[in-house]
Amino acid sequence: MVVSLLLLRQFGVSEHIYIKWAARTFWNFKAEYPKGNIFPEWGPGILVSNHESHIDPFFLGSACHRRIRYMSKLDNFKTPIVRTLFNNLGAFKVDRENPERGWEKAKEVILGGEWVGIFPEATRSKDGTLGEFKTGAVRLAIEMQVPIVPMAVIGSRNALPKGNLVMKPTQVKVRVGDPIYYSDYDINTISYEEIRRLTDELRNTVFELREGVYGEEKEELSIGSPEKVEKESKFNFMGYLKDQGKGILNLIDDSWYALLRSLEEFGVRKQFQNTVQAFSGDLVCNWSDLMMPYRAIDFDKYIPAEGAALICPSHNSEWDVLILAAAIMHHEPRRVAYQMAKQSLFKIPLVNAWVRNHHAFPLKRGEHDVDAFNYAKELLRSGEVVITYPEGTTNLGHGQLLEGHTGPMRLAIETQVPIIPIGITGTEATYPKHAKMLKFYKGQIIKCGPPFMDHQKYWGKPMPDYDEIKRLTEKMMDQIRDLLLYDTPDA
Numbered sequence: 001m002v003v004s005l006l007l008l009r010q011f012g013v014s015e016h017i018y019i020k021w022a023a024r025t026f027w028n029f030k031a032e033y034p035k036g037n038i039f040p041e042w043g044p045g046i047l048v049s050n051h052e053s054h055i056d057p058f059f060l061g062s063a064c065h066r067r068i069r070y071m072s073k074l075d076n077f078k079t080p081i082v083r084t085l086f087n088n089l090g091a092f093k094v095d096r097e098n099p100e101r102g103w104e105k106a107k108e109v110i111l112g113g114e115w116v117g118i119f120p121e122a123t124r125s126k127d128g129t130l131g132e133f134k135t136g137a138v139r140l141a142i143e144m145q146v147p148i149v150p151m152a153v154i155g156s157r158n159a160l161p162k163g164n165l166v167m168k169p170t171q172v173k174v175r176v177g178d179p180i181y182y183s184d185y186d187i188n189t190i191s192y193e194e195i196r197r198l199t200d201e202l203r204n205t206v207f208e209l210r211e212g213v214y215g216e217e218k219e220e221l222s223i224g225s226p227e228k229v230e231k232e233s234k235f236n237f238m239g240y241l242k243d244q245g246k247g248i249l250n251l252i253d254d255s256w257y258a259l260l261r262s263l264e265e266f267g268v269r270k271q272f273q274n275t276v277q278a279f280s281g282d283l284v285c286n287w288s289d290l291m292m293p294y295r296a297i298d299f300d301k302y303i304p305a306e307g308a309a310l311i312c313p314s315h316n317s318e319w320d321v322l323i324l325a326a327a328i329m330h331h332e333p334r335r336v337a338y339q340m341a342k343q344s345l346f347k348i349p350l351v352n353a354w355v356r357n358h359h360a361f362p363l364k365r366g367e368h369d370v371d372a373f374n375y376a377k378e379l380l381r382s383g384e385v386v387i388t389y390p391e392g393t394t395n396l397g398h399g400q401l402l403e404g405h406t407g408p409m410r411l412a413i414e415t416q417v418p419i420i421p422i423g424i425t426g427t428e429a430t431y432p433k434h435a436k437m438l439k440f441y442k443g444q445i446i447k448c449g450p451p452f453m454d455h456q457k458y459w460g461k462p463m464p465d466y467d468e469i470k471r472l473t474e475k476m477m478d479q480i481r482d483l484l485l486y487d488t489p490d491a
Contacts (some may be wrong), residue, residue, distance in 0.1 A: 016480065019062055020250065021251055021254075022058070023062040023172070023199070024062075024243065024244070024291060025244070025247065026167075026169060027059075027170060027172040028176075028243055028301070029059060030171070030173050031062065031173070031174050031175075032173060032174070032175045033176050034177070034215050035214075037343065038343050038347065038362060039064035039065065040147065040149065040371050041372075042147050042371050042374065042375045042378075044110040044114055044144070045110075045116075045141075045149060046110075046116050046117075046118060046147070046149070047116070047117045047118070048150050048151065048202060049151040049152060050130055050152055050153060050206055051121050051124050052124055052125050052205075053124060053159060054124070054152075054160055055160050055167070056156050057070045057089065057091070057117060058451060059172050059174050061089070063151065063176055064176070066097050067090060068090075068115050068116070068117040068395040069091065069092060069106075069109045070089070070090075070116075071092065071102055071106060071117065071118055071119075072090075073092065074093055074094070074095055075480055076091070087292060090114075090411075092106075092109070095297065096122075103136070106140060107140070107143075110140075110146055111144075114482055118140075120134050120136065120199070120202070121133060122134055129347070130203065130206065132207075135192075135195050136466070137199075137202070138182070138195055138198045138199045139187065139195060141180075142182045142185045142187045143187040147179035147181050147213065148179065148182075149177065149178075149180075150176075150177040150445075151174055151175065152175045152206050152207075152209035152210035152456045154174070154175065155173060156172050167345070175212070175214065177205055177206075177209050177214055179204065179371075181370070193260050230364070236474070246349070250349045252349070252350060252353070253350055253352050253353045256357070257353060257356065260272075276357055277325075277329055277336060277357075278329055278334075278336075280326065280358065281325070281328075282329075282330055284326035285323075285326050285331075291438075291440045291441070292438065293441070294323065294327070294443070294444035294445065294446060295444070295445045296331045296446050297446065299327070299328065299331045299332065299333075299446075300332040302420055302448045302449060302450055303328065303333055303335060303420055304333070305335075308382075308383050308384060308386075308415065309386075309420050309451075310380065310385075310388065310408060310411060310415075310417050310420070310421075311422060311423055312387070312388060312408050312422070312452075312480065313389060313422035314401055314422070314423050314424050314480050314483075315389040315391045315395060315424070316397045316424055316425075316427045316428040317428045317430065317431045318394065318431055319425040320424050321341060321360075323427065323446070324387065325337050325339050325358065325359075325387065326447060328385070335388070338360075338376075338379050338384055338386050339359065339360045339386070339387040339388075340360075340361060340376065341360040341361070341363060342362055342363060343365075346362045359421070373407065376388070376411055377411065380417050388407070390404040390407075390408045390462040390480075391404060392475065394433055396428075397428030398431075399425075399481065399487055401481055403475045403477075404474065404476065404477040407474075408476075409455060409472050409473045409476065410463065413458050413464075415467075416459040416460065418451035419452040419455070420448060420451055420452075421449045421476060421480045421483060422448050422449070422480070422482075422483065423449070423483025424444070424445075424446050425445040425485045426443050426444040426445060426486075427444050429442040429443075430444055447484075447485065448483075449479060449480075449482070454472055454475060454476075
């Protein structure tokens with residue numbers, strides 16, 4: 001156990017566990033995502049927040065699953081205890097009189113695929129007033145072409161006010177905004193006035209997060225004293241006790257995620273997950289044979305034994321997500337499938353650990369998810385099988401497919417891979433929409449069809465216009481519809 005903790009600490013993931021535990025236990029910590037989207041899963045970026053306390057970095061880090069490397073003033077590295085703590089958390093020094101070396105270090109961190117944490121006020125607020133933002137964070141984001149995730153920490157000033165050494169019990173929250181992308185700007189041509197404008201917009205976003213009006217239709221707000229914030233931050237003992245029960249589940253979830261991260265550093269995460277997925281795939285399929293009989297048709301004929309492929313199935317039920325991935329692993333050619341899954345699953349303790357362990361990755365439904373799209377491209381270019389549901393959500397069943405989204409077709413054209421259509425029949429009876437339990441002894445058929453290749457003529461060429469991509473998508477959906485067996489009594 002000691003060796004395991006040392007290995008976790010080596011890569012900064014043990015801190016990820018105990019800091020979250022401490023934040024929940026001592027400050028009844030909560031992370032809120034007003035728009036419902038979770039923190040970016042892949043790639044580097046910059047975290048930006050208001051700054052009211054020395055312990056802000058711990059609360060901000062507790063709001064996400066990524067390791068954050070904070071820029072910190074030299075004074076924080078003079079005291080041995082604080083220096084050790086900050087070094088363990090991956091913080092790096094910035095000399096306010098000579099900041100060039102610090103900014104170069106920030107660029108190194110980003111080039112290494114990690115996140116940099118910046119407090120653009122450059123100092124802690126004594127009275128909670130949001131100070132003017134310096135332009136460095138926006139400049140860095142434009143130069144490195146990475147997103148900024150705005151955050152607001154609420155209540156930390158009461159937990160450890162500026163100038164105090166004794167921490168106090170109170171509730172602390174962090175609100176997390178959606179990533180802000182700066183891909184339309186070039187650091188070599190953008191003016192200072194434009195950078196100043198973007199910085200002021202970023203400051204206003206942080207203010208809206210702090211005030212709890214982010215993403216809402218609202219009247220003009222003046223940036224002043226945070227009276228509302230103070231009221232929201234009061235400690236509630238009964239709420240604290242209730243949240244501690246949830247905290248135990250979160251602790252298990254965090255520990256499992258930290259294990260996967262440590263295995264990744266040793267290069268064995270994929271092998272571990274493949275083994276677990278093979279075992280659970282056999283378990284799910286054998287159990288389904290007994291309780292919810294299913295047939296898998298032509299998997300060995302059309303799913304490639306090696307190489308990349310994009311699998312596009314129909315989507316009748318939430319049960320599709322489990323039975324399809326399990327069947328692809330259970331039946332020849334026994335491929336491991338990476339699956340786009342709605343991001344709400346990744347917010348539920350234990351469920352989050354389960355889906356991550358089975359190669360699922362979060363997708364923001366109803367909008368263009370740049371992170372998920374890029375991650376899927378990376379997987380396909382490395383020869384993996386990826387599952388995406390072109391309907392985007394569950395249909396009504398009984399062959400009534402929804403209109404297909406164009407994202408899968410764009411993905412297949414850009415990565416130059418075949419699309420494997422799959423028709424799923426009957427799962428809406430096994431697990432109906434809004435049901436709370438599976439219904440046993442309902443038959444299911446999962447039929448694989450020949451690869452859809454009409455998009456091949458665009459491989460290596462400019463992306464066709466929307467009308468053509470839509471036409472290809474509709475043709476693919478027709479092929480999926482032909483694989484459904486609702487009108488085949490002896491199927």
